[in-house]
Amino acid sequence: MELSFFLATFLLISLSTASHLSFDPCSSSKSNSDLSVIPIYGKCSPFNSPKPSSSWANTILDMASNDPKRLSYLSSLVAQKPTSVPIAPGQVINIGNYVVRAKIGTPGQLMFMVVDTSNDAAWIPCAGCTGCSSTLFAPNTSSTYGSLDCSVPECTHVSGLSCPAIGSGSCLFNRSYGGDSSFLATLSRDTLSLGNDAIPNYAFGCVNAISGKSIPPQGLLGLGRGSMSLLSQSGSLYSGVFSYCLPSFKSYYFSGSLKLGPLGQPKNIKTTPLLKNPHRPSLYYVNLTGVSVGRVSVPIAPELLAFDPNTGSGTIIDSGTVITRFVQPIYNAIRDEFKKQVTAPFSSLGAFDTCFAPTNEQVAPAITFHFQGLDLKLPTENTLIHSSSGSLACLAMAPAPNNVNSVLNVIANLQQQNLRILFDTVNSHLGIARELCN
Numbered sequence: 001m002e003l004s005f006f007l008a009t010f011l012l013i014s015l016s017t018a019s020h021l022s023f024d025p026c027s028s029s030k031s032n033s034d035l036s037v038i039p040i041y042g043k044c045s046p047f048n049s050p051k052p053s054s055s056w057a058n059t060i061l062d063m064a065s066n067d068p069k070r071l072s073y074l075s076s077l078v079a080q081k082p083t084s085v086p087i088a089p090g091q092v093i094n095i096g097n098y099v100v101r102a103k104i105g106t107p108g109q110l111m112f113m114v115v116d117t118s119n120d121a122a123w124i125p126c127a128g129c130t131g132c133s134s135t136l137f138a139p140n141t142s143s144t145y146g147s148l149d150c151s152v153p154e155c156t157h158v159s160g161l162s163c164p165a166i167g168s169g170s171c172l173f174n175r176s177y178g179g180d181s182s183f184l185a186t187l188s189r190d191t192l193s194l195g196n197d198a199i200p201n202y203a204f205g206c207v208n209a210i211s212g213k214s215i216p217p218q219g220l221l222g223l224g225r226g227s228m229s230l231l232s233q234s235g236s237l238y239s240g241v242f243s244y245c246l247p248s249f250k251s252y253y254f255s256g257s258l259k260l261g262p263l264g265q266p267k268n269i270k271t272t273p274l275l276k277n278p279h280r281p282s283l284y285y286v287n288l289t290g291v292s293v294g295r296v297s298v299p300i301a302p303e304l305l306a307f308d309p310n311t312g313s314g315t316i317i318d319s320g321t322v323i324t325r326f327v328q329p330i331y332n333a334i335r336d337e338f339k340k341q342v343t344a345p346f347s348s349l350g351a352f353d354t355c356f357a358p359t360n361e362q363v364a365p366a367i368t369f370h371f372q373g374l375d376l377k378l379p380t381e382n383t384l385i386h387s388s389s390g391s392l393a394c395l396a397m398a399p400a401p402n403n404v405n406s407v408l409n410v411i412a413n414l415q416q417q418n419l420r421i422l423f424d425t426v427n428s429h430l431g432i433a434r435e436l437c438n
């Protein structure tokens with residue numbers, strides 16, 4: 001079935017936004033530490049949509065089809081024994097859907113890297129890479145490039161090969177990725193430039209070989225909370241603070257932004273505490289205390305929402321999962337209340353099991369996520385997706401996949417679009433404010 005978002009208001013916004021843009025809407029931004037974030041298949045992205053004739057909603061369904069693997073991945077991480085290895089770049093299942101411009105080396109080489117809040121390390125395909133398809137970083141033309149030795153602590157952080165009994169060597173590591181993919185990388189360092197900021201000696205994986213089809217074509221930038229992440233490696237530069245606004249998947253010319261550092265962040269923003277899980281230091285856990293459908297507070301057993309570092313249960317905010325996933329009993333309760341209030345005949349479509357005729361849409365209730373100290377009433381476009389034929393609107397959320405014994409709820413990027421999400425790791429809180437960044 002041919003599908004697309006039906007977001008006429010966004011089209012209007014996009015047109016008016018486009019008229020305010022300067023000559024080249026894809027040109028690099030702007031002020032210091034303010035980076036464009038664009039959907040991986042957006043107009044300004046170098047990547048071609050996998051199916052150019054396909055609608056955006058189909059593309060989203062395609063992307064969301066990787067969510068079960070990512071959920072499984074996130075769940076496996078939280079179930080792992082505590083370890084001193086906070087980074088797992090190659091184990092990410094979903095490639096994520098938003099990229100940011102970054103430059104590596106001196107002079108800088110432009111790469112469009114996927115931004116991923118649930119991972120720490122960065123990695124980039126390098127010249128000579130076997131199996132890589134896209135733009136490659138050429139270390140031999142960078143005057144600041146160096147590989148890192150197997151003896152450095154960072155090599156332990158990436159589970160690199162240990163040093164031979166005699167002598168030393170560069171730090172090689174191999175990671176699985178996407179279930180069907182893996183890569184081999186040399187732990188390296190070079191200058192990472194974001195906006196006008198240059199971070200010297202940034203440790204990243206220089207990818208030498210890939211197998212499989214799920215590797216992000218120009219690498220990945222980890223924005224997680226652990227020791228190899230951008231916040232950790234940039235020292236005091238960003239004071240432990242960043243925010244992003246993700247434009248709609250459908251956005252065309254314009255882009256959202258990744259803002260690094262405390263300057264220019266919204267002042268009056270509602271916040272909720274970030275919770276720390278020492279067993280999984282990369283993840284941004286929040287305290288989801290309830291969900292409302294319309295005015296009805298959905299009955300959810302508190303233990304299903306409770307944060308437990310040992311089991312990994314609780315709720316995270318993630319930029320790499322496409323649609324929000326709740327553990328099955330929570331999803332069922334939300335869906336049942338939603339159906340009660342819409343009272344239409346329902347059908348299924350892909351991952352979505354609550355689709356109905358859009359003529360019922362005006363009675364579709366708003367969904368509110370209640371976080372500790374912060375209520376997020378979802379805009380309609382973050383709640384429903386529509387068929388272009390006009391025949392269906394679907395509740396754009398889903399249960400954790402059947403084969404995943406998940407205890408984790410994941411607030412995903414479809415539900416974060418056109419919001420500014422502020423991550424303040426120093427004050428340990430997350431802020432959310434409405435912002436149209438289409």
Ligand SMILES: *[C@@H]1O[C@H](CO)[C@@H](O)[C@H](O)[C@H]1NC(C)=O
Pocket residue numbers: 127128138140141
């Ligand atoms: C750098 O490496 C590339 C590919 O490995 C090679 O084609 C190129 O000639 C090298 N350039 C220099 C300046 O060594």
Ligand SMILES: *[C@@H]1O[C@H](CO)[C@@H](O)[C@H](O)[C@H]1NC(C)=O
Pocket residue numbers: 174175182183184209210211
């Ligand atoms: C990574 O290691 C696995 C298992 O040893 C191997 O099958 C795979 O080919 C390796 N990947 C790369 C890209 O070398």
Ligand SMILES: *[C@@H]1O[C@H](CO)[C@@H](O)[C@H](O)[C@H]1NC(C)=O
Pocket residue numbers: 275287289307372
């Ligand atoms: C989550 O918020 C509730 C309600 O404010 C509170 O009782 C609970 O202790 C919080 N949980 C954590 C882990 O902070």
